[in-house]
Amino acid sequence: MQLPVVEQFITEHRQGYALLIGAFIGILSAIVALMLVLAGPVMTFGFVFAVLIGLIALSNLEVALLVILATATLLPYGTLPFDIAVTPSLLDVALGTFLVVYLFQWMTGRRHDLRLSWVHGAFLMFLSIILLAFVLGVGNAPLTPGILRRFLGLLVNIALALVIFDVVRTPIAVRRIAATLIILGTVSALIGTVLWLLPDMTAEAILNRLGRIGYPVGGVIRYREDGVTRGIERAIGTWIDPNAFGGCLMMIGALTAPQLLAKRTVFGYRFIAFILMGIIGIGLFLTNSRGSLLGLVAGVGVVALLRYRRLIWLMIFAGGGSLLLPPVQDLIQRYAAGFSAADLETQMRLGEYGDALELISRYPVIGVGFSAPPDIDLYLGVASTYLTIATNAGIVGLAAYLATIGSVFFFGYRGRKTITADDYVNDVWFGFLGGIIGALVSGIFDHFYFNIQFQATSLIFWFYVGMFLAIIRICNPLPDTDLAKLARVPIVKRFSEIE
Numbered sequence: 001m002q003l004p005v006v007e008q009f010i011t012e013h014r015q016g017y018a019l020l021i022g023a024f025i026g027i028l029s030a031i032v033a034l035m036l037v038l039a040g041p042v043m044t045f046g047f048v049f050a051v052l053i054g055l056i057a058l059s060n061l062e063v064a065l066l067v068i069l070a071t072a073t074l075l076p077y078g079t080l081p082f083d084i085a086v087t088p089s090l091l092d093v094a095l096g097t098f099l100v101v102y103l104f105q106w107m108t109g110r111r112h113d114l115r116l117s118w119v120h121g122a123f124l125m126f127l128s129i130i131l132l133a134f135v136l137g138v139g140n141a142p143l144t145p146g147i148l149r150r151f152l153g154l155l156v157n158i159a160l161a162l163v164i165f166d167v168v169r170t171p172i173a174v175r176r177i178a179a180t181l182i183i184l185g186t187v188s189a190l191i192g193t194v195l196w197l198l199p200d201m202t203a204e205a206i207l208n209r210l211g212r213i214g215y216p217v218g219g220v221i222r223y224r225e226d227g228v229t230r231g232i233e234r235a236i237g238t239w240i241d242p243n244a245f246g247g248c249l250m251m252i253g254a255l256t257a258p259q260l261l262a263k264r265t266v267f268g269y270r271f272i273a274f275i276l277m278g279i280i281g282i283g284l285f286l287t288n289s290r291g292s293l294l295g296l297v298a299g300v301g302v303v304a305l306l307r308y309r310r311l312i313w314l315m316i317f318a319g320g321g322s323l324l325l326p327p328v329q330d331l332i333q334r335y336a337a338g339f340s341a342a343d344l345e346t347q348m349r350l351g352e353y354g355d356a357l358e359l360i361s362r363y364p365v366i367g368v369g370f371s372a373p374p375d376i377d378l379y380l381g382v383a384s385t386y387l388t389i390a391t392n393a394g395i396v397g398l399a400a401y402l403a404t405i406g407s408v409f410f411f412g413y414r415g416r417k418t419i420t421a422d423d424y425v426n427d428v429w430f431g432f433l434g435g436i437i438g439a440l441v442s443g444i445f446d447h448f449y450f451n452i453q454f455q456a457t458s459l460i461f462w463f464y465v466g467m468f469l470a471i472i473r474i475c476n477p478l479p480d481t482d483l484a485k486l487a488r489v490p491i492v493k494r495f496s497e498i499e
Contacts, residue, residue, distance in 0.1 A: 060101075061098070061101050061102060061105065061167060062167075062173060062176075062177070064094070064097050064098040064101050064102075065098055065164075065167070065177070066177070066180055067094045067097065067098070068091070068094045068095055068098055068459070068463075069177075069180065069181050069184055069463070070094075070184055071090050071091050071094045071456075072091060072094075072248075072456040072459050072460055073181075073184040073185055073187075073188045073248060073252075073456075073460075074184065074187065074188055074191075074238060075090055075210075075213070075238055076091065076238065076239055076244075076248075076455070076456030076457075077089065077214065077215060077238075077239070077240055077456070078090040078091075078210065078213040078214055078215065079213055079214030080093065080213070080214075081212050081213050081214075086145040086146070086148075086149055087214070088149070089153075089214070089455065090213070091153070091455055091456060091459065092149070092153060095153075095156055095160070095459075098163075099156070099163070102163060102167065114166060115165055115166040115169075115473060117165070117411065117469070117473065118407075118411075119404075119407045119408060119411050119469060120162055120165075122400075122403055122404040122407040122408075123158065123159075123161065123162055123404055125400055125403070125404070126158065126397075126400040126401060126403075126404045127155060127158055127159065129366075129393055129396055129397050129400045130154075130155075130392070130393045130397055130400075131155065132366065133366050133367050133369050133370070133392055133393035133394065133397055134151055134369050134370050135369075136366055136369060137367070137368050137369010137370060137371055137392075138369065138371065139374075140368055140369060140371050140372050140373060140374045141371040141372035142371075143371060147370065147371055147452070150452035150453065150455065151370050151452050153452065153455045154450075154452050154455070154458060157455065157458045157459045157461075157462045158462050160459065160462055160463060160466060161462045161463070161465040161466035161469065162466065163466070164463065164466030164467060164469075164470055165466055165469045165470050165473065167470075168466075168467065168470040168471075168474075169470070169474060170474065171422075171424050171425045171474060174425050174428055174467070174470070174471055174474065175266045175424070175425065175428060176266075177467070178255060178266050178428045178431065178432075178467075179266040179267060181252060181255065182252060182255060182256050182259070182266075182276055182280075183276070184252075185248065185249060185252030185253070185255075185256070185280055186252075186276045186279050186280055188237050188238070188239075188245075188248065188249070188252075188283070189237070189249055189279050189280045189282065189283025189284070190279055190283070191237045191238060192235040192236060192237030192238075192239075192245060192249075192283045192286065192287070193235060193279070193282055193283050193286060195207070195235070195236070195237065196233060196234075196235040196286050200221050200233065203221060204218075204219075204220055204221050207220045207221075207238075208220070210238065215238075215240070216240065220236070220240065221233060221236070222234045222236050222241070222242050224288055225344075232288065232330075234286070234287055234288045234289075235283060235286035235287045235288075236287070237283070239456075241448075241454070242287040242288060242289055243287070243289045243291065243292065243446055243448065244448045244454050244456070244457050245283075245287050245289070246284055246287035246288075246289025246291070246292030246293070247289070247291075247292050247295070247439065247442060247446060247448050247449065247457045248456070248457060248460060249280055249283050249284040249287065249292065250284060250289075250292040250293070250295045250296045250299070250435075250438050250439070250442060251299075251435035251438060251439055251460055251461065251464060252280060252435070252460075253277065253280045253281060253284055253296050253300075254295075254296060254299040254300055254303070254431060254434035254435040254437075254438045255428070255431035255432060255434070255435050255464075256273060256276055256277045256280060256431065257277065257300045257303065257308075257311060257431065257434060258303055258307070258308055258311075258427040258428075258430045258431045258434070259273035259276075259277075259427060259431070260273050260274060260277060260308075260311070260314065261308045261310055261311060261427075262423075262427035263423045263427075264423050264424055264427070265427070266427075266428065281318075284296065289446075290445070291442045291444070291445035291446045292438075292442050292446070294441060294442065294445075295437075295438035295439060295440075295441045295442030295443075296438055297315070298437060298438055298441040298442075299433075299434035299435060299436075299437040299438030299439075299441070300315065300434055300438075301315070302433070302434060302437050303430045303431070303433060303434040303437075306430065306433075307420070307426070307430050308430070349383045349445070352381070352382040352383055352384075353382060353384065353387065355378065355379065355382070356382040356384070356387040356388075356390070356391050357387075358378065359373055359378045359379075359380075359391050360387070360390050360391060360394070360395070362375070362378070363394060364394055364395050365394045365395065365396055366393060366394040366396055366397065367390065367391055367392045367393045367394035367397060368380070368391065368392070369392065370392050370452055373391075380392070381447075382447060383445060383446060383447055384443065384444060384445065384446070384447055385440075385443030385444070385446065385447055385448075385449045385450045386398060386401075386443065386444070387447075388447040388450050388451060389401050389450050392450075401450075405436075405440070405465075408436075408465055408468065408469060411469060411472060412433065412468060412469075412472055414476075415472040415473075415475060415476040418475040418476050419471060419472065419475045419476075422475055425471055425474065425475065428467075428471065429468065429471045429472075432464045432467045432468040432471070433468060435461075435464045436461070436464050436465060436468060439461050439464070449461045
């Protein structure tokens with residue numbers, strides 16, 4: 001229905017329209033009053049706030065996208081506060097809202113020129129392979145609604161990169177999204193730091209309040225353990241798992257790092273970027289996630305070598321100064337123990353790697369799917385993104401994943417010159433590149449970037465991929481003649497004709 005038709009309907013049925021609005025307000029007021037009695041003021045305020053944000057998101061695609069980022073960084077494992085057959089997570093609702101608004105724009109004619117690239121072919125191949133692996137693995141174990149929901153969430157996460165490529169079309173939108181994501185990551189790191197500083201009983205009591213929206217209750221504080229004694233506390237924020245929390249802060253830290261030396265920082269003043277980077281860095285350090293810290297060093301290091309050489313000196317200064325702190329010295333010892341396989345955690349991971357390789361050797365082609373392996377002496381779950389993909393979708397799936405990431409980097413390599421020369425977006429582009437590289441390095445030791453149990457970390461990774469590709473297209477637009485030609489070509493034939 002086109003907008004003029006809607007306006008005409010409202011004009012001709014003004015009285016009925018007013019009655020409909022009045023009924024809606026009355027029903028909403030009754031729901032709010034009932035929630036005040038049954039759930040209390042905190043849950044009621046959250047409900048009203050969520051409804052208001054949802055209404056705004058339904059009318060603005062960028063707001064809907066920012067709601068996804070806010071949910072992923074601040075309440076990644078929250079669910080709707082009521083039980084149904086399949087209780088969707090808050091992230092599912094945010095993603096669904098975004099996709100509904102996106103599809104509605106196509107149906108109403110507000111969006112008409114679909115942006116494509118040859119990279120989309122690699123994405124579709126990868127999606128097809130993991131979907132095939134899922135279908136073939138369904139017979140290995142009963143398919144529960146939870147597994148189906150989480151697997152569909154993984155597919156949507158990967159497809160989100162393609163949607164962002166089409167949606168994000170202006171440098172202003174790029175900078176606004178990047179600034180918002182950095183601020184959200186800073187808030188998440190601040191929450192994690194404050195909870196870490198509070199007494200354990202107080203922090204646990206606060207986190208237990210999230211039980212109303214699906215979070216676990218009791219025993220949520222995490223510690224570094226050696227099998228005998230309980231070590232130092234690890235920051236988790238609202239992420240439940242310190243390593244997943246570390247992966248999120250690592251990617252956002254990599255996005256923030258180029259802002260320290262950017263000619264046109266998204267915050268207007270560089271000192272703001274230094275403050276935010278400091279908060280994110282502290283939060284990441286307190287997670288005690290070795291893989292995430294290594295990923296941040298790798299991601300920022302690559303960005304420094306490619307563009308911002310002075311970042312190397314900042315890294316040396318920050319690293320050298322922190323060596324004087326006892327916690328950092330303890331972290332170095334844990335790295336040494338990890339690389340020498342002297343600690344219990346590393347030994348357990350090596351055991352997981354051996355079991356994963358055994359599973360892959362038995363089912364090398366397409367894996368065992370996402371439910372469970374058919375053999376009772378095997379199991380799914382290994383602390384490595386690459387081995388996780390290989391166990392779920394076999395060597396074929398892992399090859400498709402590497403080909404997809406390789407095509408993303410090649411696409412970036414071809415468009416690098418125009419981006420490097422554009423001071424308005426190049427710092428953001430290099431930040432997303434650093435986050436992707438950091439996740440790929442951290443993924444050697446962590447599985448959160450491709451695991452249906454950790455939707456938020458996976459979503460942020462593929463969001464980075466989508467933004468990385470979108471900036472390339474913004475700085476390297478197709479000529480008008482090519483666009484006119486493509487407009488007359490069926491969509492299924494466009495992949496081979498677009499740069």
